[in-house]
Amino acid sequence: MTTKDRYDVVIIGAGPGGLAAAIAARQNGAEDVLVIERDKELGGILQQCIHNGFGLETFQQDLPGPSYAQRFIDQALDHGVEFLLDTMVLDISSQRRIFATGKHSGIVDLTARSVVLSMGCRERTRAQIRIPGMRPAGVYTAGTAQRWVNVEGFMPGSRYVILGSGDIGMIMARRLTLEGAHVERVLEVMPYLTGLTRNYVQCLMDFDIPLQLSHTVKRIIGHKRVEAVETVRVDERWNPIPGSEEIIPCDTMLLSVGLIPENELSRQAGVLIDPLTGGPFVDDSFQTNIPGIFAAGNVVHVYDLVDWVSEAGRLAGISAARFAAQVRRKENRLVPLLAGENVRYVVPHRMDRETLAETPVRLQLRVRQPIESPVWVEVRNRTNLIARKGELYARPGEIITLEIPTTAYDEVQKADELTLAVVKR
Amino acid sequence: MKAYDVIVIGGGIVGCMTARFLSRYRLNILLIDKAADIGTGASAANSAIVHAGYDPEPGTLKAKMNVLGNAMWDTLSGELGFEYDRRGDYVVAIGPEELDTLDKLLEQGRRNGVPGMHVILADEMRSREPNINPLVSGALWAPTGGICDPFMATVAAAENAVANGVTVLLETEFQDFIFDGARIVGVRTNVGDFGCRWAVNAAGLYADQVMHKAGVRPEFKITPRRGEYAVLDRAELEVNNVLFPVPSERGKGILVTATLHGNAMVGPNSQIVDDAEDSAVTNDGMAEIWEGAQKLIPSLTPRLAIAVFAGLRAHGNAPCLTPGVSHNHDFIIETPREAPGLVNIGGIESPGLTSAPAIALHVIEMLREAGEKLEEKPDWNPIRPPRPHFRKLPREEQMKLIKADPRFGRVICRCEMVTEGEIIAEIHAPIPARNYDAIKRRTWLGTGRCLGSFDMPRVVEILAEELGIAPEEVTKKGPGSEFLTRKTKAWEA
Ligand SMILES: Cc1cc2nc3c(=O)[nH]c(=O)nc-3n(C[C@H](O)[C@H](O)[C@H](O)COP(=O)(O)OP(=O)(O)OC[C@H]3O[C@@H](n4cnc5c(N)ncnc54)[C@H](O)[C@@H]3O)c2cc1C
Ligand SMILES: Cc1cc2nc3c(=O)[nH]c(=O)nc-3n(C[C@H](O)[C@H](O)[C@H](O)COP(=O)(O)OP(=O)(O)OC[C@H]3O[C@@H](n4cnc5c(N)ncnc54)[C@H](O)[C@@H]3O)c2cc1C
Numbered sequence: 001m002t003t004k005d006r007y008d009v010v011i012i013g014a015g016p017g018g019l020a021a022a023i024a025a026r027q028n029g030a031e032d033v034l035v036i037e038r039d040k041e042l043g044g045i046l047q048q049c050i051h052n053g054f055g056l057e058t059f060q061q062d063l064p065g066p067s068y069a070q071r072f073i074d075q076a077l078d079h080g081v082e083f084l085l086d087t088m089v090l091d092i093s094s095q096r097r098i099f100a101t102g103k104h105s106g107i108v109d110l111t112a113r114s115v116v117l118s119m120g121c122r123e124r125t126r127a128q129i130r131i132p133g134m135r136p137a138g139v140y141t142a143g144t145a146q147r148w149v150n151v152e153g154f155m156p157g158s159r160y161v162i163l164g165s166g167d168i169g170m171i172m173a174r175r176l177t178l179e180g181a182h183v184e185r186v187l188e189v190m191p192y193l194t195g196l197t198r199n200y201v202q203c204l205m206d207f208d209i210p211l212q213l214s215h216t217v218k219r220i221i222g223h224k225r226v227e228a229v230e231t232v233r234v235d236e237r238w239n240p241i242p243g244s245e246e247i248i249p250c251d252t253m254l255l256s257v258g259l260i261p262e263n264e265l266s267r268q269a270g271v272l273i274d275p276l277t278g279g280p281f282v283d284d285s286f287q288t289n290i291p292g293i294f295a296a297g298n299v300v301h302v303y304d305l306v307d308w309v310s311e312a313g314r315l316a317g318i319s320a321a322r323f324a325a326q327v328r329r330k331e332n333r334l335v336p337l338l339a340g341e342n343v344r345y346v347v348p349h350r351m352d353r354e355t356l357a358e359t360p361v362r363l364q365l366r367v368r369q370p371i372e373s374p375v376w377v378e379v380r381n382r383t384n385l386i387a388r389k390g391e392l393y394a395r396p397g398e399i400i401t402l403e404i405p406t407t408a409y410d411e412v413q414k415a416d417e418l419t420l421a422v423v424k425r
Numbered sequence: 426m427k428a429y430d431v432i433v434i435g436g437g438i439v440g441c442m443t444a445r446f447l448s449r450y451r452l453n454i455l456l457i458d459k460a461a462d463i464g465t466g467a468s469a470a471n472s473a474i475v476h477a478g479y480d481p482e483p484g485t486l487k488a489k490m491n492v493l494g495n496a497m498w499d500t501l502s503g504e505l506g507f508e509y510d511r512r513g514d515y516v517v518a519i520g521p522e523e524l525d526t527l528d529k530l531l532e533q534g535r536r537n538g539v540p541g542m543h544v545i546l547a548d549e550m551r552s553r554e555p556n557i558n559p560l561v562s563g564a565l566w567a568p569t570g571g572i573c574d575p576f577m578a579t580v581a582a583a584e585n586a587v588a589n590g591v592t593v594l595l596e597t598e599f600q601d602f603i604f605d606g607a608r609i610v611g612v613r614t615n616v617g618d619f620g621c622r623w624a625v626n627a628a629g630l631y632a633d634q635v636m637h638k639a640g641v642r643p644e645f646k647i648t649p650r651r652g653e654y655a656v657l658d659r660a661e662l663e664v665n666n667v668l669f670p671v672p673s674e675r676g677k678g679i680l681v682t683a684t685l686h687g688n689a690m691v692g693p694n695s696q697i698v699d700d701a702e703d704s705a706v707t708n709d710g711m712a713e714i715w716e717g718a719q720k721l722i723p724s725l726t727p728r729l730a731i732a733v734f735a736g737l738r739a740h741g742n743a744p745c746l747t748p749g750v751s752h753n754h755d756f757i758i759e760t761p762r763e764a765p766g767l768v769n770i771g772g773i774e775s776p777g778l779t780s781a782p783a784i785a786l787h788v789i790e791m792l793r794e795a796g797e798k799l800e801e802k803p804d805w806n807p808i809r810p811p812r813p814h815f816r817k818l819p820r821e822e823q824m825k826l827i828k829a830d831p832r833f834g835r836v837i838c839r840c841e842m843v844t845e846g847e848i849i850a851e852i853h854a855p856i857p858a859r860n861y862d863a864i865k866r867r868t869w870l871g872t873g874r875c876l877g878s879f880d881m882p883r884v885v886e887i888l889a890e891e892l893g894i895a896p897e898e899v900t901k902k903g904p905g906s907e908f909l910t911r912k913t914k915a916w917e918a
Contacts, residue, residue, distance in 0.1 A: 038836070088836045099820075103835035103845065107824050125876040129730050133705045137861075137901035137908055141878040148882055154896055154909040179913050223702060224905035251910070264840075 004032065008324035009317070010098055010112035011035045012089050012265065015044020016306050017297020017313040018118035019072035024317030025116075026079040030324055033081045036100055036108070038088035042076075043069030044120055045298075046306065048143075048150045051171050053198075057307035068306060084108065092269040094290050113324035114292045116316050117266055117280070121259040121298040127163065128255055133219040138226030142168040142256035149175060157252025161229050162186045163217050167195035167304075169256020174203035183207075184248050187215040187231060189238060194258070196304065217253065218245060226251050259302045269293055277301040285319035286312060292327070294320050335412065337363065340380075341421040344368045344396070351418075356409040363402045367394045367422045374425040377402050381415035394422050428620030429455040429592075432612055433627055434599045434635060436463035438575060438781040439773055440627035441582040445505075446785035448589035449807075450799040455619060456583070456591055457612075459598035461903025462863040463856055464579035466629045468778065469866060470704065470736030471652075472693065473575050473684060474667060476776040477514060477567035479534025479542060480677060484750035486758060488537045490780035490787070495539075495569055497782040505581035506811030507574055508685045514570030514667035517550060517721055518562045526671040527565045534567065541568040554666050556722045570667055574685050575778050576866045584855040585809040589802070593856060596903065599628065601638050602767075609639060609766030623797075625768040625788065630701040630739045632757075632771035639764040642743070645757070645771060649701045650738040652693025653710035655730040656684075658874065662729050664689035668721050677775070679717025681725065686869055691718035691725060693736065704735045732872060741772025758784055760791045768792070812850050814868070816842040837887070838880040840873020845887060852891045859892060861885070862902040885909070 008030040011018045014037035025033045041047055046054070049065030056062060059071070076083075087102030096115050100108040123141040140148075140156055146168060148154045158181050162169045165188035173183045186204060191214050193200055204211055212231070218240060219230040233244035261279040263271070271280045271288045279300035280288040287294050296316035297309045334350045346365045355361055363379070371394045378388045379402060386408045391400060400422070404412070412418070431447060433440045436458035444456045460466075475498050481487035502509035518524045527544050534542045543566055550564040551557055587593055594616070603611035603618060611620040626635045633647045657664075663683075670678040681691050694713040711733065718725045745752040757771040768788055773780070793799055813826055815833060826846065827834040833846030851858040851867045858864045861871075861884055870884070871877030885908050889896040900906045 038839075086835065088839065090836070090842070101823075101827055101834035101836065103831050106831060106834055107827050122875050123878055125874070125878060128876055129733060130727075132707050132711070135734070137906040140881070144878045144881055148909065149913055152882060152886075152896075153913045155911050155913055155915075156909055158910050219705075224902065225907065 005110045006113075007032050007034045007110060008113050008328065009033045009116065009320045010096075010110070011116040011118060012092070013037060013044060013118040013120055013297075013299070014039075014042040014083065015118060015120050015297060016046060016069060016072060016309045017120070017299070017316075018044070018116065019069070019076050020310040020313030021116040021118060021294075021296055021317030021320065022081040023072065023075050023079055024314040025321040025324075026081055028318045028321035030321040031328075034084065035076070035081060036084045036087050036089050036098070038086070040086045042073045042083065042085070048146045050150045051175070054306050057305065058310055065306075072310070089265060092265055092293075094270045094293075096292055113327040114294065114320040116313075116320050117271070117288070117293065117295040117299050118297045118313060118316075119262045119265060119299045121261045121302055123168075123255070124258045124260050125255065127257045131217050131220055133221060134223060136220065136222040136224055136226050138222070138252045139220065140252070140254055142166070142172045142254045145254050146172055146175070149179065155179060155181060158182065159184060159250040160252045160254055161217070161231070161248055161250045162254045162256060164188065164256035164258070165193045165195050165200070165211060166256035166258055167199050169254060170195050170199040170203040172254060172256070173209050174207055177207045177209065183209050184250055185210040185212055187217065188213050189216040189234060190214070191236070216240075220253065221247070226253055229253055259298065261299050261301065263299060266295065266299070271295070286316035287319060287323075292323050335415055336417045338417055338419045339365070340419040341423060342368050342371070342394070343420045343422055346420050351404075353412050356404065356406050356412055358406070360406055361404045363404065363420065364399050365402070365420055365422075366399055367396055370395045371422070371424060375422050376425055378421050378423065379404060379418050380421070381411060381418055384411060386411050386418065390425065426611065426618050426620050428611070429453045430621065431455070431623045431625060432457065432619055432621040433625040434612065435627035435629055435632075436579070436583060436593065436595075437466045437468040437627060437629050438464065438579045438582070438778055439629070439770060439784055440625065441579050441586065442781040442785040443625055443627060443788050444586040444591045445582040445589075446782070446789060448586045448591050449801055449805045451802055452799075454586070454591040455594065455621070456586065457594045457597040457599060457614060459596065461596055461860055461900070462858065462866075463583050463593065463595070464576050464866070465902070467736050467739060468579045469576045470654075470734055471575055471775070471778055472680060472682060472690070473572055474514065474682065474779070475509070475511070475571035475573055476779045477534065477542070477570040478537045478539045478776070478779075479530050479565070479567060480672065481537065481776065482745075482750060482752045483533060483536040484747040485745045485752050486756040487776065487780070490756060490758075490783045491776040492538050493786075494776070494780040494783035495571075498571060498573065498779075501782055502573070502578070504807045505578070505585055505809045507577040507581040509571060509573040509578070510685060511569065511571035512667065512683070513566060513568040514669065515550065515567075516565040516669045516671055517557065518564060518671055519558050519560050519720060521562050523671045524562050527563060530565050530672070539567060539569060542566065554664070554668065556664070556724055557668070558721055558723055572667060572683060572685055573778075580856060580867065581809050585807070587855040588809060589805055599635060607763065607765060609764060621766070623766055623768060623792065625770065627770050629773065630737055632739060632773070633741070636767075636769050636771060639761075639767050639769070641761045641764050641767065641769055642757070642771075644742075646742055647701070647772065648740045648742070649698050649703070650740045650774070651696045651698045651703065651710075651735050652738060653696075653706050653714055653735040654690055654692030654733065655711065655714060655727070656732040656734075656872070657689040657691070657725075657729040658731040659688045662689060662725070664722070670717065670720060679714050681718050681721045686872070688731065691715070695738070698737070701737060704737055706733045706735050710735070731874060732876070738774040739772060739777075740774050743772050756780070756784075758787050758791070760795055812847070812854070815844045815847060837883045838868075838870040838873065838877075840875055840879075841869050841871070843868045843870040843880070848884065848887055849891060852888065859888070860900045860902055860906070861888070861908070864888075881908070
């Protein structure tokens with residue numbers, strides 16, 4: 001549960017990008033930093049990446065995903081970063097008002113002085129739509145299978161065909177093999193590998209899993225559960241070559257055809273998206289076109305190494321802390337003007353302390369009750385009188401004007417609020 | 426043997442509407458469906474249009490049921506709490522050659538008793554649907570056409586039937602009738618025999634096989650005709666109207682329509698298939714529907730597709746009984762003399778969805794004519810309250826919902842914003858949603874851009890927990906369609 005409705009920095013997503021941003025924001029003067037994460041755990045996609053290959057740049061160590069994440073989680077906790085887990089942000093406005101909900105957090109409605117978007121990416125599924133055939137159980141994205149196997153401890157099938165030579169697909173080919181399943185082959189529609197060569201060697205070659213380039217799935221067969229897929233070779237223009245069809249019995253087809261930044265939320269806030277990267281246009285401080293909204297990690301463009309995500313998060317966190325500090329300074333300059341004894345309202349409602357450095361500030365007010373004898377119209381900081389003016393009477397129908405003179409500058413700097421009163425002389 | 430007054434075979438829109446309208450009377454009713462959910466046949470995969478009724482040939486049972494049925498949908502959607510929008514429909518003529526057909530359709534509509542139709546000019550059509558083919562030459566406007574959520578209409582009817590005492594048994598397959606002489610006195614199913622005084626054949630694609638078991642219409646044959654569709658990404662393109670091309674020999678043609686979920690939809694083609702379960706989508710079919718769709722809205726491209734599916738029409742060969750009308754694939758709605766106790770419904774292809782409530786009333790009429798007393802129950806409740814859809818509520822309502830039940834605060838499907846609260850409500854509804862697809866059809870979860878890759882593990886977990894089963898037992902659409910095979914580290918079976 002959050003206790004505040006205003007934070008210096010709010011970070012959306014607790015993956016490596018968001019965690020690095022949170023730590024950096026605290027290190028750079030942000031008073032309170034809140035990370036909102038829709039999953040039940042911190043760490044983002046790294047929690048399901050139990051293979052190694054993380055942290056070579058940052059720590060000069062070859063770590064599994066969760067260990068890499070844990071280092072940042074520990075730091076974030078040490079730095080007093082606040083977290084809301086199992087809570088999904090549904091809406092952000094360009095004014096940085098954030099609306100989120102969660103089963104345990106209920107309704108979260110707060111405003112941030114700056115925001116870091118770090119929602120990561122999701123898997124592409126378009127290819128799935130184009131595959132003709134039935135819609136049985138057993139067709140999953142590689143990432144979904146990865147979550148089932150690595151986080152929840154279930155196998156989504158026993159004989160697999162993997163479509164797409166992306167890294168997650170190849171890593172899953174190895175993982176499933178180690179779990180005793182059989183991966184029939186990996187198909188790639190392009191004439192070249194789309195993932196890292198390192199993964200091809202370590203995940204496919206070492207396990208004798210065939211890779212077929214220039215091949216795709218022509219049809220999915222099976223009513224209830226996948227029973228087979230029909231594969232076909234394609235030419236340079238992806239046109240199937242007749243006669244090259246092959247039916248491969250299997251019970252599962254995994255898709256590993258790439259990732260795409262997750263920016264539905266960003267769009268709601270008016271953040272402009274680059275059609276090439278699929279992520280926001282950002283400047284060198286990772287600020288988007290909306291002032292005070294920053295973005296870092298896979299939400300900006302899909303990274304191949306997590307270390308660069310952490311670095312981007314760090315920079316965005318520093319920028320966000322700076323921006324928040326500016327907003328806070330501006331907020332602190334504003335002093336509320338309150339209606340005290342026999343005052344119905346005052347306009348303006350707040351004043352900038354700095355205005356008095358140059359000009360007096362004119363206030364207008366109405367009284368509650370008529371007083372048909374001479375009155376004082378006063379403005380005070382607690383008990384200290386700041387300005388006073390005499391009137392012969394006060395009536396609700398007539399507006400009274402009062403000026404705070406420039407000489408009150410020092411006294412006003414000390415005030416948390418100023419109170420107006422109209423009292424009998 | 427448990428005995429009922431009426432057993433309805435088939436829980437599509439026809440069976441469910443029939444059960445719902447019959448539940449008004451003092452009758453003990455059983456509805457069975459072989460699938461793991463109701464409404465998994467044609468009623469879940471069609472164009473979702475409540476047709477105005479200008480299309481069927483005058484004099485046919487199709488024409489009569491269509492126009493009668495159409496008039497019932499406003500009341501029905503109000504009573505049963507499902508979404509329905511009578512926004513009218515258009516038949517769009519492209520190029521001057523097609524204009525004549527509009528007049529023919531207008532005349533046909535008038536003869537069928539369709540109210541309010543008229544032909545509009547090309548400019549008017551362009552202003553009502555700015556993306557329309559610039560070569561549009563005019564359009565027929567039918568204000569009584571509408572769009573609905575056909576699956577939820579089916580569910581709502583079934584739930585209301587259950588609330589009024591009807592028993593629903595799923596995964597219960599009709600195998601044969603039990604006879605006393607020629608009279609039908611029960612049905613045999615895979616889960617046992619049930620006695621009845623009336624059996625209603627509402628088996629959709631299998632209605633021919635069911636009636637043959639009763640020895641009725643041995644010459645009647647259903648030829649499944651597959652229709653393929655593509656659903657478009659809501660964020661990418663909006664279509665505001667229901668747009669038909671001018672019809673051809675082959676039927677109503679490939680349309681472009683708005684849906685109540687906000688996504689536009691294109692399709693269907695019409696392909697004869699041998700297997701009544703063959704709802705596979707094909708490359709050729711897709712090419713055909715995009716070409717058809719582009720005739721109406723040239724800017725439509727396959728790139729906009731977010732989902733594809735296919736439905737199977739129960740195309741029959743029953744001749745129309747009206748003298749002078751030569752139409753050989755009319756609806757069958759009858760109580761055949763040779764099989765007393767049978768209410769025989771067959772060949773219910775389009776406009777079967779529109780007609781379903783009228784078919785139900787027709788069944789009641791036939792039962793009365795056959796001597797059934799049909800006493801009304803004083804406590805019959807026609808109302809089925811809808812369940813909330815988080816995404817469609819204004820923010821204040823969403824907040825109220827979360828305050829009342831925090832499970833509505835947990836979003837499970839991020840694209841369509843479906844919450845745990847909604848999913849659990851469907852799992853425990855009067856017709857429980859006991860598998861992934863059942864939840865998907867009711868909540869629209871998993872239909873967005875990520876195609877369920879995000880929500881799937883979470884829904885499996887919720888289903889397992891709510892049904893008290895192991896995650897490995899959770900299915901996509903009934904036994905045999907399990908998502909998971911075993912735990913990791915366990916032996917391969
Ligand atoms: C499957 C996979 C394998 C990889 N393998 C390697 C590897 O071997 N080596 C390597 O260096 N890199 C690897 N990468 C890349 C690296 O892990 C990613 O680049 C990095 O994790 C991205 O971090 P992120 O913080 O941008 O996003 P993520 O880690 O995806 O974190 C985003 C977080 O935001 C949350 N979120 C999203 N939307 C909302 C919302 N509306 N409200 C609340 N929370 C929200 C998500 O739940 C998630 O936790 C891999 C990536 C993937 C996907
Ligand atoms: C592509 C397409 C587009 C269409 N568009 C429209 C339209 O826009 N407007 C319109 O009005 N109509 C339309 N229709 C027609 C409409 O969808 C159907 O007429 C209607 O859904 C038929 O309902 P039903 O209950 O008869 O059949 P179904 O919905 O198919 O239900 C039959 C049920 O019987 C069950 N069953 C079968 N055999 C057995 C058995 N042995 N034991 C137990 N249960 C059994 C099945 O499981 C199934 O649930 C369209 C149809 C298709 C295919």
